[in-house]
Amino acid sequence: MDHTRTDFPDGFLFGVATSAYQIEGSQFGGAGPCHWDSFAATPGNVVRAEDGALACDHYHRWEEDLDLIAGLGAEVYRFSTSWARVLPDGVGQPNVEGLDFYDRLVDGMLARGIKPAATLYHWELPQPLADRGGWRNADMPEWFAEFTETVMRRIGDRVWSAAPINEPWCVGWLSHFDGAHAPGLRDIRATARAMHHILKSHGRSIEVMRGLGMKNLGAVCNFEWAEPASDAPEDQAAARRYDAIYNRFFLGGLFKGQYPAEVLEGLEPHLPDSWQDDFALIGQPLDWLGVNYYTRQRIRHKDGAWPNYEPAGPLLPLTQMGWEIYPDGLRDFLIRNARDYSGDLPIYVTENGMANADTPETPDTARIDYLNAHLHAVRQAMDARAPVAGYFVWSLMDNYEWSLGYEKRFGLIHVDFDSLARTPKASYDALARWWRDTPA
Numbered sequence: 001m002d003h004t005r006t007d008f009p010d011g012f013l014f015g016v017a018t019s020a021y022q023i024e025g026s027q028f029g030g031a032g033p034c035h036w037d038s039f040a041a042t043p044g045n046v047v048r049a050e051d052g053a054l055a056c057d058h059y060h061r062w063e064e065d066l067d068l069i070a071g072l073g074a075e076v077y078r079f080s081t082s083w084a085r086v087l088p089d090g091v092g093q094p095n096v097e098g099l100d101f102y103d104r105l106v107d108g109m110l111a112r113g114i115k116p117a118a119t120l121y122h123w124e125l126p127q128p129l130a131d132r133g134g135w136r137n138a139d140m141p142e143w144f145a146e147f148t149e150t151v152m153r154r155i156g157d158r159v160w161s162a163a164p165i166n167e168p169w170c171v172g173w174l175s176h177f178d179g180a181h182a183p184g185l186r187d188i189r190a191t192a193r194a195m196h197h198i199l200k201s202h203g204r205s206i207e208v209m210r211g212l213g214m215k216n217l218g219a220v221c222n223f224e225w226a227e228p229a230s231d232a233p234e235d236q237a238a239a240r241r242y243d244a245i246y247n248r249f250f251l252g253g254l255f256k257g258q259y260p261a262e263v264l265e266g267l268e269p270h271l272p273d274s275w276q277d278d279f280a281l282i283g284q285p286l287d288w289l290g291v292n293y294y295t296r297q298r299i300r301h302k303d304g305a306w307p308n309y310e311p312a313g314p315l316l317p318l319t320q321m322g323w324e325i326y327p328d329g330l331r332d333f334l335i336r337n338a339r340d341y342s343g344d345l346p347i348y349v350t351e352n353g354m355a356n357a358d359t360p361e362t363p364d365t366a367r368i369d370y371l372n373a374h375l376h377a378v379r380q381a382m383d384a385r386a387p388v389a390g391y392f393v394w395s396l397m398d399n400y401e402w403s404l405g406y407e408k409r410f411g412l413i414h415v416d417f418d419s420l421a422r423t424p425k426a427s428y429d430a431l432a433r434w435w436r437d438t439p440a
């Protein structure tokens with residue numbers, strides 16, 4: 001790595017991230033079915049119809065995985081708790097085995113000196129709730145409050161931080177408008193309702209956690225830089241619409257008590273009645289903002305119905321995902337989000353990383369370059385006074401990359417999905433040299 005610990009201030013935290021469905025193995029430990037199981041079982045949704053039933057078998061190998069995190073010298077581990085594992089019916093009777101699992105996991109982190117950063121929901125909606133309309137259902141905030149309370153009564157006294165919902169844009173837009181993630185809908189009304197209910201559920205969850213006396217609560221949103229494909233006014237406007245839907249809708253709700261006009265233009269007729277009255281709940285004070293960042297998208301105008309845009313194709317070098325490598329976008333979001341929304345609140349880069357066609361034999365120098373370039377962007381943002389307080393790599397290990405199955409490798413650790421053997425990659429070694437040898 002090009003960086004040293006002294007490039008970053010004392011107390012700046014480095015970490016790694018994963019999520020439950022992507023690594024645990026949902027067939028174990030009494031977890032209930034979730035909407036990703038049904039989505040994956042529907043031909044055409046997921047590469048080779050792969051699902052998270054086995055994944056990395058982290059459910060049984062968690063101690064080895066925590067040892068690998070400790071070996072890396074990561075100070076924070078961002079993990080998530082599966083709703084379907086903890087409450088197989090979504091509400092009601094908890095699965096004690098599931099709660100025991102997260103209890104052990106948190107204690108295991110603390111025993112190794114790792115700060116547990118919990119995300120409650122990283123996408124495994126229990127199927128019984130999906131059957132009742134999932135995020136479209138106005139009861140979601142109460143169901144989510146029950147889930148929050150069930151998990152945090154058990155581990156809330158020991159987690160270092162907590163966030164309710166990973167990447168509201170993916171849960172709302174990608175899953176209900178684009179149809180690319182579970183439940184795979186392409187329905188504007190479902191999208192509007194889901195997006196609003198996600199924010200209300202976030203607010204209820206924060207309320208519940210505050211009520212339990214928890215501290216260090218935040219929100220984790222994802223961002224994609226929207227680059228107009230040309231100077232033409234209609235391409236510029238299309239990129240602004242894309243930016244509003246992707247990058248400004250959720251922050252607007254969380255920090256400003258309003259939604260961007262470019263989004264209301266399409267979604268307002270479909271929002272629930274009296275949606276304007278919900279911003280007091282949505283805008284609960286937060287302690288930090290999490291920024292997940294990977295890439296930019298070139299956007300041009302498209303004739304037709306709102307939102308009238310389409311991707312204009314990449315120009316820059318790509319990762320295995322086909323995503324452009326564009327570190328300046330991370331720098332600019334860190335600066336812009338602080339300036340326009342979160343102010344002085346600490347910002348954590350809660351996900352950043354790249355997929356690469358790794359084998360255990362070939363050094364993943366492309367990933368080292370990617371991480372270097374993005375850490376440089378973080379430094380630049382901090383030089384411009386953005387209050388960035390930490391940086392967490394996606395991901396600890398290769399895992400289930402949602403609709404792309406097991407093919408896209410994001411890990412610092414290679415996973416052989418037959419033997420489930422873990423092999424640290426060159427990027428793991430490079431970070432470990434840096435993070436371990438020069439402690440804060």
Ligand code: FCB
Nearest residue numbers: 019166167222394401402
């Ligand atoms: C993010 C998700 C994470 C992973 C990365 C590549 O959108 O939060 O689960 O899939 O992308």
